[in-house]
Amino acid sequence: MLSLILIILTATFFTGIIIRTKSIASGRKGPGIFQPVKDVIRLFKKGTVYSETSGFVFRIAPTIYFSSVLVAMLVVPFGQSKGIISFNGDFIFFAYVLGLGKFFSIIGAMDTGSSFEGMGASREALYSMFAEPAFFILMGSLGLLTGYTSFQEIFSALHLGSPISYALAVLAAFVFLMIAMIENSRMPIDDPKTHLELTMVHEVMILDNSGFDLGLILTAGFIKFAIYGTIIFNLFSGTIAYAYAIPMFFVAQLFLAFAVGMIESFMARFRMNQNAQFIVVLSSVSLLIFFGALLISGKFV
Amino acid sequence: MNLVWSFILIPFIAICLIPFLKMKGKAIAVYGVISFIAFLTGYLAIQTLSGENFHLTLPGSYVSGPINLEIDALSAWFILIINFGFITGGFYGLFYMKAYIDQPKNLNLHGILFILLHASLVSLCVIQNSIAFLVAWEIMALSAFLTVIFEHEKVATLRAGINFLIQAHISILFLMIGFIWVASQTGSYDFSAIHNYSLTHSEPVSLMLFLFFFIGFAIKAGFVPFHTWLPYAHPVAPAHISGIMSGILIKIGIFGILRMLMLIQVNYSTIGSMILVISIISGIYGVMLAILQHNLKKLLAYHSIENIGIIGIGIGLGCIGLGINNPVLSSLGFAGALLHTLNHSLFKSLLFFTAGNVYQATHTLDIEKLGGIVKKMPQTSILFLIAALAICGLPPFNGFISEFILYTGLYHWFQDAQMGSLISIIFTVTALAMIGGLALMCFTKAFGVVFLGNPRHAFQHEVKEVPFLQLIPLYAIAAFIILIGLFPKIFMNILIQPVQLFTGLKQLPFAGFQTNDLEALVSISHASWYLILMVLLILVIKKWVLSKSTVTVSPTWGCGYTAPTAKIQYTASSFVKTYSKLFGLFFLISKREKEAQGIFPSEAHLETHPYDKIEKWLIDFPTVNFKIFMGRFRFFQNGKLQFYILYGIIFIISIISIPLLYDKIIQFIGFLKQL
Numbered sequence: 010m011l012s013l014i015l016i017i018l019t020a021t022f023f024t025g026i027i028i029r030t031k032s033i034a035s036g037r038k039g040p041g042i043f044q045p046v047k048d049v050i051r052l053f054k055k056g057t058v059y060s061e062t063s064g065f066v067f068r069i070a071p072t073i074y075f076s077s078v079l080v081a082m083l084v085v086p087f088g089q090s091k092g093i094i095s096f097n098g099d100f101i102f103f104a105y106v107l108g109l110g111k112f113f114s115i116i117g118a119m120d121t122g123s124s125f126e127g128m129g130a131s132r133e134a135l136y137s138m139f140a141e142p143a144f145f146i147l148m149g150s151l152g153l154l155t156g157y158t159s160f161q162e163i164f165s166a167l168h169l170g171s172p173i174s175y176a177l178a179v180l181a182a183f184v185f186l187m188i189a190m191i192e193n194s195r196m197p198i199d200d201p202k203t204h205l206e207l208t209m210v211h212e213v214m215i216l217d218n219s220g221f222d223l224g225l226i227l228t229a230g231f232i233k234f235a236i237y238g239t240i241i242f243n244l245f246s247g248t249i250a251y252a253y254a255i256p257m258f259f260v261a262q263l264f265l266a267f268a269v270g271m272i273e274s275f276m277a278r279f280r281m282n283q284n285a286q287f288i289v290v291l292s293s294v295s296l297l298i299f300f301g302a303l304l305i306s307g308k309f310v
Numbered sequence: 311m312n313l314v315w316s317f318i319l320i321p322f323i324a325i326c327l328i329p330f331l332k333m334k335g336k337a338i339a340v341y342g343v344i345s346f347i348a349f350l351t352g353y354l355a356i357q358t359l360s361g362e363n364f365h366l367t368l369p370g371s372y373v374s375g376p377i378n379l380e381i382d383a384l385s386a387w388f389i390l391i392i393n394f395g396f397i398t399g400g401f402y403g404l405f406y407m408k409a410y411i412d413q414p415k416n417l418n419l420h421g422i423l424f425i426l427l428h429a430s431l432v433s434l435c436v437i438q439n440s441i442a443f444l445v446a447w448e449i450m451a452l453s454a455f456l457t458v459i460f461e462h463e464k465v466a467t468l469r470a471g472i473n474f475l476i477q478a479h480i481s482i483l484f485l486m487i488g489f490i491w492v493a494s495q496t497g498s499y500d501f502s503a504i505h506n507y508s509l510t511h512s513e514p515v516s517l518m519l520f521l522f523f524f525i526g527f528a529i530k531a532g533f534v535p536f537h538t539w540l541p542y543a544h545p546v547a548p549a550h551i552s553g554i555m556s557g558i559l560i561k562i563g564i565f566g567i568l569r570m571l572m573l574i575q576v577n578y579s580t581i582g583s584m585i586l587v588i589s590i591i592s593g594i595y596g597v598m599l600a601i602l603q604h605n606l607k608k609l610l611a612y613h614s615i616e617n618i619g620i621i622g623i624g625i626g627l628g629c630i631g632l633g634i635n636n637p638v639l640s641s642l643g644f645a646g647a648l649l650h651t652l653n654h655s656l657f658k659s660l661l662f663f664t665a666g667n668v669y670q671a672t673h674t675l676d677i678e679k680l681g682g683i684v685k686k687m688p689q690t691s692i693l694f695l696i697a698a699l700a701i702c703g704l705p706p707f708n709g710f711i712s713e714f715i716l717y718t719g720l721y722h723w724f725q726d727a728q729m730g731s732l733i734s735i736i737f738t739v740t741a742l743a744m745i746g747g748l749a750l751m752c753f754t755k756a757f758g759v760v761f762l763g764n765p766r767h768a769f770q771h772e773v774k775e776v777p778f779l780q781l782i783p784l785y786a787i788a789a790f791i792i793l794i795g796l797f798p799k800i801f802m803n804i805l806i807q808p809v810q811l812f813t814g815l816k817q818l819p820f821a822g823f824q825t826n827d828l829e830a831l832v833s834i835s836h837a838s839w840y841l842i843l844m845v846l847l848i849l850v851i852k853k854w855v856l857s858k859s860t861v862t863v864s865p866t867w868g869c870g871y872t873a874p875t876a877k878i879q880y881t882a883s884s885f886v887k888t889y890s891k892l893f894g895l896f897f898l899i900s901k902r903e904k905e906a907q908g909i910f911p912s913e914a915h916l917e918t919h920p921y922d923k924i925e926k927w928l929i930d931f932p933t934v935n936f937k938i939f940m941g942r943f944r945f946f947q948n949g950k951l952q953f954y955i956l957y958g959i960i961f962i963i964s965i966i967s968i969p970l971l972y973d974k975i976i977q978f979i980g981f982l983k984q985l
Contacts (some may be wrong), residue, residue: 021895044505052858053855054855054917055859056859056860056861056862057856057859057860057861057862058861058863058864059861059862059863059864060688060863060864060865060867061684061863061864061865061866062763062764062865062866063762064685064688064762064868065684065688066695066761066762067685069845069849072845072848072849072852073845074843075848076844076845076848079844080837080841080844083837083840084837089592093746094833094836094837095833096829096830096832096833096834097718097829097830098714098717098718098721099830099833100712100829101651101717101718102705102714102834102837103735104743105703105704105705105710105713105714105746105840106704106705107340108702108704108746108750109699109705109741109841110748111750112490112699112704112750112753115750115754115758116695116757116758117755118752118758119754119758119759119762119763119880120684120758120762120866121763121865121866122681122682122762122764122876122879123866123867123879123880124868124869124874124878124879124880125867125869126786126880127758127880127885128880128884130754130758130885131880131885131886131887131889132888134751134754134755134885135751135752135888135889135892136745137747138747138748138750138751139746140747141743141744141746142739142743142744142747143739144743145739145740145742145743146739146740149720149721149724149735149736152721152724153724153732154671156723156725158718158721172705181416193746206869209715215866217866217867220856220859221852221855221856221859222852225968239641251499255315274758275626282888285602285892286940287889292740296736299736303729303732306728308727308728308732
């Protein structure tokens with residue numbers, strides 16, 4: 010329950026901070042940090058334009074995408090407090106329920122019969138396929154390290170004692186951050202601010218969404234960021250008391266959003282054909298974590 | 311006894327009567343017999359699952375010895391799957407075949423063989439005698455072959471059918487070697503003889519025996535590299551037959567493997583690792599090739615190979631669990647495999663049936679020619695979508711449940727595994743995740759291109775939804791898919807008995823899934839409900855919000871271009887272009903292209919045909935070389951009668967002289983020994 014509140018709170022400012030950071034880094038003043046939320050609220054009030062090619066799939070796809078992200082959010086714990094849904098193997102459910110959302114966002118894009126949206130859909134399908142193994146190997150390694158198979162138990166049992174486990178947590182945080190970037194179509198993979206449809210991934214998929222639907226998709230994006238931010242924080246929080254953990258959480262989220270903003274300001278996007286290779290690298294890093302976990306648990310023969 | 315007689319006689323009478331009935335009568339007779347068989351055997355199966363085993367001994371013949379018939383929990387599970395498939399598939403077939411109403415003779419044969427196929431599949435689950443089993447197996451193979459080549463006037467159909475026939479008989483060859491091996495050593499054709507034989511012989515011998523059976527059954531199941539018949543046979547068969555073949559027929563291979571695991575005492579760890587490796591290869595290879603296919607049914611056929619791989623992963627894990635005396639891993643592995651067998655039979659038959667609807671409406675299965683069907687055939691589209699989501703293993707559908715069980719088994723094995731096993735776990739997990747991701751890509755492509763967007767081809771005829779009656783079995787299957795997804799616990803409880811048969815092989819303690827990690831299933835069904843409620847809630851809110859604002863319909867955003875055509879849409883090939891370039895190493899794509907040249911290019915075309923690399927090297931390459939080699943002996947076949955008589959005489963003389971020569975050789979060896 011606690012995690013739910015924290016994630017929703019984080020979702021309200023996370024993207025705003027990224028945008029603000031980027032503005033300041035490029036010498037502008039930039040909008041307030043709640044501007045994205047205000048934009049979404051405005052979108053919710055607006056009318057909707059549907060493509061004449063599209064059918065019912067296009068109309069329900071954003072709803073299911075949004076719901077899948079919401080349900081995934083319910084799984085994420087915060088420190089000792091469980092998520093609303095918590096069971097052994099809940100991270101499998103987490104990944105697959107996000108997959109459901111992805112499926113619908115892809116077929117929603119295909120439903121418009123556009124020449125561009127298929128392109129984004131194809132890329133999204135490919136990248137998510139590559140990102141999936143990294144997540145499962147990573148969670149498996151953490152499971153091996155702790156002996157548990159649910160988010161909450163894994164995170165609360167992650168004892169950070171030896172230097173290797175610090176290294177592992179850092180690596181894991183890196184992998185999660187990159188998965189978050191892929192899931193949210195941010196910088197090294199995709200540029201949300203690009204103006205050319207040919208080079209977009211996520212943005213081009215939602216070209217035809219408007220009004221309420223677009224609001225749902227954007228909100229889902231904010232929440233996704235907050236979800237991954239929370240997971241990354243969980244890697245380090247362990248058994249810290251809430252009185253310290255909650256302020257630390259917000260500081261960490263601020264820092265994370267700032268870091269994402271800085272990456273986006275000072276880094277160019279990868280060439281499209283190198284993205285796949287880059288995502289495979291994540292699986293290799295996860296394998297590295299796996300071997301580290303083997304070392305720590307003394308099973309490395 | 312009466313049961314067996316009615317099981318044989320009623321179909322027999324019906325088969326004799328069908329040619330003489332009117333069209334409607336034929337349909338009723340075929341479906342009546344199918345339902346009769348289904349209810350008879352289904353009743354026995356349900357009784358078995360509720361604790362009352364069915365056992366019967368037929369006197370048999372002089373050759374075969376007494377024939378034991380037995381339904382244990384494993385057969386019961388498969389019988390129920392088979393019956394459900396035939397009840398829905400048969401009903402669907404009645405309507406699908408309406409298009410061929412002007413071929414009554416062909417339909418007679420088809421109906422008769424359909425009954426035979428059902429009866430033989432059910433008997434395969436029951437028979438406990440090698441000879442009777444092989445007879446039933448042959449009936450099954452032949453009737454499947456003849457139902458596949460229903461449209462035998464087409465060359466492609468006939469070729470695919472013959473391919474199937476040959477491979478089915480290679481499978482029978484391996485089974486025969488296995489059965490004869492045991493029978494020649496023990497003198498009994500009963501299945502218990504196989505068990506006794508493996509108990510009294512050393513490990514490698516049992517392993518060899520198991521391998522013969524495994525290859526025989528794996529050809530039927532479609533494990534890579536024995537899969538090459540599948541992608542040919544499925545597309546050419548009528549839709550209900552493809553659905554039944556993919557949903558049920560290949561599962562009899564899985565049944566055979568499971569049955570042999572129960573009978574033959576082997577080193578389970580070795581067998582488990584072997585099955586695991588083959589299954590992972592099958593799973594990934596199947597889905598990787600599926601993505602490339604342009605033919606909708608061929609795409610689905612490759613997905614069967616993928617799903618057989620997933621089932622195999624479950625069997626492999628189960629065996630390894632037996633090998634290392636880990637009851638949880640073993641029970642989860644076998645439960646995952648058995649549940650996925652059911653799940654796959656559901657969603658795959660639904661996919662084939664909906665593909666059949668598309669074919670009926672458009673007369674093509676070429677994905678690149680389809681598009682925009684969702685507006686013309688909304689019900690078919692929704693059913694296809696449900697099945698597609700289920701096959702990708704997404705919640706809240708049934709595919710997720712079985713994959714979740716496998717993941718749970720794998721992560722459970724993590725706790726007490728050592729280095730070697732840990733690495734294989736990681737590979738399996740990666741494989742499962744990859745399969746999931748690739749399947750998602752494949753079905754977004756299939757659904758997106760076939761059903762969504764604008765029509766890519768102007769059909770001369772009207773594309774319209776099939777009659778509602780034809781959709782009824784499809785809805786029944788879809789209901790089951792959702793039921794398993796939302797209430798997995800019920801089905802896991804049914805699975806306790808079949809799984810106990812396997813854990814009992816090593817006397818592992820296993821009473822039920824309550825004690826295991828599977829409490830999670832309850833939470834999963836809760837979470838699925840949350841998901842559904844959330845979707846409904848947001849839809850209601852959306853409706854309310856939209857009622858207050860304006861909703862307009864306008865053309866798709868064309869980036870400023872105002873005259874888009876249907877050709878401008880993303881095609882299936884372009885959807886997977888990046889993918890096929892990345893994994894080009896594994897594929898064999900023949901390409902014919904003529905590039906556009908000049909300032910005013912006249913014409914350009916590009917044609918690609920994906921081909922199976924394993925098929926090329928494992929089937930085509932040896933076949934071609936064998937043909938070349940045999941071609942050298944063509945001079946024997948010179949068309950002169952005198953020569954043929956000479957060959958006959960030479961043959962007879964050599965046959966007669968072999969015993970004489972044999973004696974001489976023995977004498978000679980004896981002479982050598984004396985020296």
